[in-house]
Amino acid sequence: MFNFDYYNPTRIMFGTERIKDLGAQLPEDAKVLITYGGGSAKQFGTIDEVIQSLGKRKYIEFGGIEPNPHYDTLMKAVEIVKAEKIDYLIAVGGGSVIDGTKFIAAAVYFEGDAWETWISNTPLKQVLPIGCVLTLPATGSEMNGTAVISNTALNAKLSHKHPLLFPRFAILDPRKSYTLPTKQMANGVVDAFVHVAEQYLTYPVYGKVQDRYAEGLMLTLIEEGPKALKEPENYDVRAAIMWSATQALNGLIGVGVPQDWASHRIGYYFTIHHGLDHAQTLAILLPAVLDVQRENKRLKLLQYAERVWQITEGSEEERINSAITLTRQFFENMGLPTYLRAYGIPESAIEEAINYLKRFNLLPLGEHKDISVIEARRVLSLSY
Amino acid sequence: MFNFDYYNPTRIMFGTERIKDLGAQLPEDAKVLITYGGGSAKQFGTIDEVIQSLGKRKYIEFGGIEPNPHYDTLMKAVEIVKAEKIDYLIAVGGGSVIDGTKFIAAAVYFEGDAWETWISNTPLKQVLPIGCVLTLPATGSEMNGTAVISNTALNAKLSHKHPLLFPRFAILDPRKSYTLPTKQMANGVVDAFVHVAEQYLTYPVYGKVQDRYAEGLMLTLIEEGPKALKEPENYDVRAAIMWSATQALNGLIGVGVPQDWASHRIGYYFTIHHGLDHAQTLAILLPAVLDVQRENKRLKLLQYAERVWQITEGSEEERINSAITLTRQFFENMGLPTYLRAYGIPESAIEEAINYLKRFNLLPLGEHKDISVIEARRVLSLSY
Numbered sequence: 001m002f003n004f005d006y007y008n009p010t011r012i013m014f015g016t017e018r019i020k021d022l023g024a025q026l027p028e029d030a031k032v033l034i035t036y037g038g039g040s041a042k043q044f045g046t047i048d049e050v051i052q053s054l055g056k057r058k059y060i061e062f063g064g065i066e067p068n069p070h071y072d073t074l075m076k077a078v079e080i081v082k083a084e085k086i087d088y089l090i091a092v093g094g095g096s097v098i099d100g101t102k103f104i105a106a107a108v109y110f111e112g113d114a115w116e117t118w119i120s121n122t123p124l125k126q127v128l129p130i131g132c133v134l135t136l137p138a139t140g141s142e143m144n145g146t147a148v149i150s151n152t153a154l155n156a157k158l159s160h161k162h163p164l165l166f167p168r169f170a171i172l173d174p175r176k177s178y179t180l181p182t183k184q185m186a187n188g189v190v191d192a193f194v195h196v197a198e199q200y201l202t203y204p205v206y207g208k209v210q211d212r213y214a215e216g217l218m219l220t221l222i223e224e225g226p227k228a229l230k231e232p233e234n235y236d237v238r239a240a241i242m243w244s245a246t247q248a249l250n251g252l253i254g255v256g257v258p259q260d261w262a263s264h265r266i267g268y269y270f271t272i273h274h275g276l277d278h279a280q281t282l283a284i285l286l287p288a289v290l291d292v293q294r295e296n297k298r299l300k301l302l303q304y305a306e307r308v309w310q311i312t313e314g315s316e317e318e319r320i321n322s323a324i325t326l327t328r329q330f331f332e333n334m335g336l337p338t339y340l341r342a343y344g345i346p347e348s349a350i351e352e353a354i355n356y357l358k359r360f361n362l363l364p365l366g367e368h369k370d371i372s373v374i375e376a377r378r379v380l381s382l383s384y
Numbered sequence: 385m386f387n388f389d390y391y392n393p394t395r396i397m398f399g400t401e402r403i404k405d406l407g408a409q410l411p412e413d414a415k416v417l418i419t420y421g422g423g424s425a426k427q428f429g430t431i432d433e434v435i436q437s438l439g440k441r442k443y444i445e446f447g448g449i450e451p452n453p454h455y456d457t458l459m460k461a462v463e464i465v466k467a468e469k470i471d472y473l474i475a476v477g478g479g480s481v482i483d484g485t486k487f488i489a490a491a492v493y494f495e496g497d498a499w500e501t502w503i504s505n506t507p508l509k510q511v512l513p514i515g516c517v518l519t520l521p522a523t524g525s526e527m528n529g530t531a532v533i534s535n536t537a538l539n540a541k542l543s544h545k546h547p548l549l550f551p552r553f554a555i556l557d558p559r560k561s562y563t564l565p566t567k568q569m570a571n572g573v574v575d576a577f578v579h580v581a582e583q584y585l586t587y588p589v590y591g592k593v594q595d596r597y598a599e600g601l602m603l604t605l606i607e608e609g610p611k612a613l614k615e616p617e618n619y620d621v622r623a624a625i626m627w628s629a630t631q632a633l634n635g636l637i638g639v640g641v642p643q644d645w646a647s648h649r650i651g652y653y654f655t656i657h658h659g660l661d662h663a664q665t666l667a668i669l670l671p672a673v674l675d676v677q678r679e680n681k682r683l684k685l686l687q688y689a690e691r692v693w694q695i696t697e698g699s700e701e702e703r704i705n706s707a708i709t710l711t712r713q714f715f716e717n718m719g720l721p722t723y724l725r726a727y728g729i730p731e732s733a734i735e736e737a738i739n740y741l742k743r744f745n746l747l748p749l750g751e752h753k754d755i756s757v758i759e760a761r762r763v764l765s766l767s768y
Contacts, residue, residue: 001398001399001620001623001624001627002399003398003399003400003401003402004396004398004399005395005396005397005398006395006396006398007393007394007395007396008392008393009391009392009393010391011389011390011391012388012389012390012391012639013389014385014387014388014389014390014639014640015385015386015387015388015640016387017387018387206620206621206623206624207624208604208607208608208624208628209600209601209604209624209627209628209631211600212596212597212599212600212601212603212604213596213597213600215596215600216593216595216596216597216599216600217593217596219596220592220593220596223592224592236385236590237590239385239590239640240385240590240591240592240593243385243593243640244592244593247593252636255396255398256398256399256623256627
């Protein structure tokens with residue numbers, strides 16, 4: 001096992017009727033910006049519940065944060081925070097709203113150009129405190145210090161990670177996911193699954209606890225994911241998925257072990273340039289990355305085949321092939337096609353994606369940093 | 385799943401050569417009390433490493449904290465802290481030293497009688513900051529807010545839990561466990577295993593993630609425990625056990641699920657009055673509690689039999705019996721006898737233990753609070 005640090009100070013408040021406990025987490029005199037996305041948080045009354053819990057505290061609402069939150073939108077919120085002397089941010093939504101709110105919390109204190117400061121990975125010195133009300137289990141942003149922001153003007157999507165970006169608290173009420181469109185719920189399950197895969201399907205370093213945790217999350221998502229689509233108001237199922245998604249990317253399963261993230265990095269291009277959902281890019285790319293990297297990942301792929309998919313028969317190649325096929329089938333069953341052509345993407349996009357990876361210096365990728373242009377092209381060809 | 389809060393702000397610094405990073409966690413002007421136990425931390429140079437990392441900071445050493453740390457001993461440290469204006473505590477050792485240090489950190493601010501304040505569970509308002517250097521994987525105290533203190537004058541052993549009691553940081557270097565006596569290492573593995581069992585072997589509430597995590601920790605301890613005794617300097621094995629023991633009682637596997645703790649509470653008597661190691665009491669009592677509570681625990685015992693011990697054949701009773709027998713054999717193989725008589729305890733101790741449970745109002749016990757005198761007596765008889 002590698003040396004590691006683990007630190008995660010986010011307070012999780014999980015279960016039904018927890019929004020009423022939100023106010024008690026804030027200073028009495030806090031002045032709050034409530035951020036949200038497309039409007040469903042408002043439509044289904046979640047914003048009202050938050051406002052009620054705030055009691056007499058002053059607040060301003062800021063809606064319209066997009067999926068893959070846009071820099072320009074977020075900078076408008078930064079101006080409001082400065083003008084109105086906001087001192088606490090409450091994000092109501094999924095990963096995009098929370099990521100965007102993390103950016104706002106940091107950018108309020110940026111000097112000079114905010115985008116340049118963000119992408120230069122300048123260590124943050126100060127951020128506004130953030131609390132979350134999660135409505136979409138998927139990204140784990142509610143319990144980690146990472147935010148991914150898109151700059152549409154520059155066609156760029158880049159992440160930033162800092163301990164100051166952990167939310168102070170996160171309210172996870174599984175019932176808040178009942179009203180999600182099927183597609184969003186399916187995306188969330190696949191997103192969480194691939195987060196686990198990126199931290200697990202590498203090479204063994206005797207991370208026994210991390211491996212068992214990762215396998216447990218995968219098994220839970222495989223068992224509960226399809227149920228969540230069939231029975232959208234099954235509390236137990238939604239609760240298991242919501243907690244899995246948070247655990248998938250709160251740092252715990254990734255401590256002391258190698259990590260990959262090639263599927264994520266290659267996928268950014270297809271979100272930015274072809275409008276694919278983040279989870280769709282992962283459903284396409286993970287099976288291909290596993291296939292191309294099967295030598296590097298051999299031992300973990302065999303362990304995955306046995307412990308997650310109960311495959312114990314056949315040659316090593318057959319077991320690995322079966323595990324990759326079953327992974328692909330799981331994504332397809334969740335309603336996410338796993339090939340680029342199924343989304344109407346032209347084959348020319350393969351070379352454009354390679355150019356994107358070069359332009360943002362994202363290569364080489366993978367846990368061994370051995371996915372360069374040739375290997376990335378093989379991944380993309382297999383994905384087509 | 386039940387509603388829950390999860391909050392764990394302890395920073396884990398895991399791996400080799402981490403004590404040199406200790407100093408950076410403390411204020412430059414901190415005045416430190418270094419607490420330790422019987423002297424092995426001093427003998428094997430760990431205290432020296434801590435002192436070196438402190439640089440120019442002033443420090444005082446306080447050794448001699450006993451297993452099941454004694455109130456009287458700890459109060460001597462409290463006096464030193466007050467007299468010398470100590471403002472940071474560094475605990476070097478296992479659970480007893482860390483638990484004792486948590487008491488010191490709190491008792492410095494107690495008004496009136498410290499023992500009365502402790503056992504009255506008066507909410508703490510202020511404590512001194514604590515850092516830990518863990519040398520014995522077992523109790524999880526390095527990453528939780530619980531401390532168990534013994535008062536030998538009163539023949540009492542009682543625990544206190546409060547968010548302020550989380551250590552600020554914990555340094556986990558698996559090599560620090562190489563010099564442990566075999567018996568202590570075995571105790572640590574059994575202690576950690578029973579911590580998991582107390583949070584897992586209850587009744588199902590659809591805690592899918594918690595179940596998988598708990599099973600993963602049990603599998604790891606079953607696989608790695610015997611290796612740790614045979615190969616005391618196998619870093620990977622010690623690392624897997626150390627991380628398992630921390631995870632077993634840092635709150636994570638117990639969120640949103642019922643908990644038992646009957647084996648722990650009944651066991652206190654045999655530590656206080658018969659000098660049994662804490663882990664020995666657990667090795668004796670857990671199999672008996674599982675046997676007596678088999679109806680309440682049926683579904684989880686069957687799941688445990690299948691997922692942890694791979695028992696899939698036979699009637700329900702046969703599978704449950706096999707799981708309990710294999711649990712007992714695991715403890716025996718680790719060198720811990722699982723019956724009271726094997727430790728030379730007289731049979732009269734059964735009624736004395738019942739009286740102890742009554743005297744400290746520890747009954748009823750169990751996840752259903754249905755272990756009263758009759759059931760406790762059955763457990764103790766089966767344990768004899």
